[in-house]
Amino acid sequence: MAHAPFAVRTPKVSLGGFPVREHSGLVFVYYGPTAPSWEVPDIPETTARDFATPIDDVCRARIHIQEMRENIVDESHFHFIHGQSEPPVQELRPDGPFAEVQGRIHRRVLGRDINNTFDVFMYGPGVMVVRVLGPVLSVTAVALTTPVDDRTSEMRMLYYVRKPARLPFLAPALKLVFRAEALREVREEVRIWDHKVHQPRPVLLPHEKGIRALRRWYAQFYPADD
Secondary structure, three states: OOOOOOOOOOOOOOOOOOOEEEEOOEEEEOOOOOOOOOOOOOOHHHOOOOEOOOEEEEEEEOOOHHHHHHHHHOOOHHHHOOOOOOOOOOEEEEEOOEEEEEEEEEEEEOOEEEEEEEEEEEEOOOEEEEEEEOOOOOEEEEEEEEEOOOOOEEEEEEEEEEOOOOOHHHHHHHHHHHHHHHHHHHHHHHHHHOOOOOOOOOOOOOOOOHHHHHHHHHHHHOOOOO
């Protein structure tokens, strides 16, 4: 402190700070009791010229950020929310503070069958990158989840649509189609999140293995019990 009004002697005080990293067009702030032991890697699609400017979407829900992550491994919801005929086969592969989930999504969009692979990378408790690859549409989604208070979380989604290699001028049309489909589905998920209740021991069907696996991996980000 440089100056304290009306004080005979300026008190010795200091303010702490948080580790900050800036890359991929984003600012990452680490909030924790110690310095971070890992870094969020660069996300090349955010600055690549063969991807269109991102679709930026922000929403808030009455949910913990962990349950926002559980959504990606909730196999059954892909049928009811995303129009997939059957739950995708997924496998979560943990790697310390990182985890990867691979799968495939098959659905109809504008009367056409879309059969895409998706690769999900989770970096710590709040950063997730989803890469969806297909012959018609390829998208990289960056999901940033932040607690707001004890009952509310914010999710910011940045969707980077790959420009068609031979017809790059069609990128705006692809963005419009994607925005109409994806954002509508996200809002449906938010309505569910606003009313869901956390179950520490949920009843899971045989194919629903992802939530249990993610919870085991996510537990490392909570402080150890005293």
